Amino acid sequence: AGAAMTLSAHKCGICFQPPSIILIYRDSSQDKTRQRIMPVRNFSRFSDCSRAAEQLKNNPRHKAYLEGVSLRQLQKLYSLLRGHLEGLSLAESLEKLRQEETIDPEEDMNKLDDKELAKRKSIMDELFEKNRKKKDDPDFVYNVEVEFPQDEQLESCAWDMESDEEI
Numbered sequence: 001a002g003a004a005m006t007l008s009a010h011k012c013g014i015c016f017q018p019p020s021i022i023l024i025y026r027d028s029s030q031d032k033t034r035q036r037i038m039p040v041r042n043f044s045r046f047s048d049c050s051r052a053a054e055q056l057k058n059n060p061r062h063k064a065y066l067e068g069v070s071l072r073q074l075q076k077l078y079s080l081l082r083g084h085l086e087g088l089s090l091a092e093s094l095e096k097l098r099q100e101e102t103i104d105p106e107e108d109m110n111k112l113d114d115k116e117l118a119k120r121k122s123i124m125d126e127l128f129e130k131n132r133k134k135k136d137d138p139d140f141v142y143n144v145e146v147e148f149p150q151d152e153q154l155e156s157c158a159w160d161m162e163s164d165e166e167i
Contacts, residue, residue: 009068013079016084019043021056021077023065036065038080045085049078072126103127 006029013022019040026033038059043052053074057066066074076097083093101123109117133140 007065007067009066012069012073012077014080019081021074023069024125025065025068036062037062043078043081043085047078047082049075049082049164050079062081070126072122 006027008026008028009023010026010033013024014020015022015037020152021038021040023036023038024033025036038056040052040056050071056062057069057071057074079097079100080090080093082100083096086088088096103120103123109120112120
């Protein structure tokens with residue numbers, strides 16, 4: 001457990017031949033940047049990427065190294081590997097992944113099953129964290145106030161109209 005404190009993940013990627021996850025990490029106890037190759041075994045184009053990512057992340061041999069790598073990133077790497085096994089080019093796999101990662105604002109999420117809904121929420125959480133301004137960010141501004149011009153014509157929306165019908 002003590003080793004986990006000195007390791008910090010820098011980059012995580014995938015190698016198709018032989019199938020493996022590669023982690024570039026910093027070992028601060030020895031002040032060295034190292035590479036760890038984790039072979040991917042028993043994975044086919046029919047495998048569940050989420051399950052494979054969880055198994056790798058919880059594997060006792062790799063757990064300390066993968067602490068700084070999100071489960072979502074590992075799932076994406078397994079998706080790329082699965083695409084490769086399906087015969088897709090890397091560009092095709094990346095495009096397919098991009099489409100899966102895009103939230104359609106018109107989609108009715110009330111109709112999704114629990115697994116799909118959890119996936120959408122995870123994508124939104126990741127996007128939120130990526131765009132969120134933190135106190136340490138150089139362009140962070142505390143208590144932003146914005147004045148909106150009042151002389152322009154205000155647009156009204158259908159839901160904005162007063163109606164006694166639905167109440």
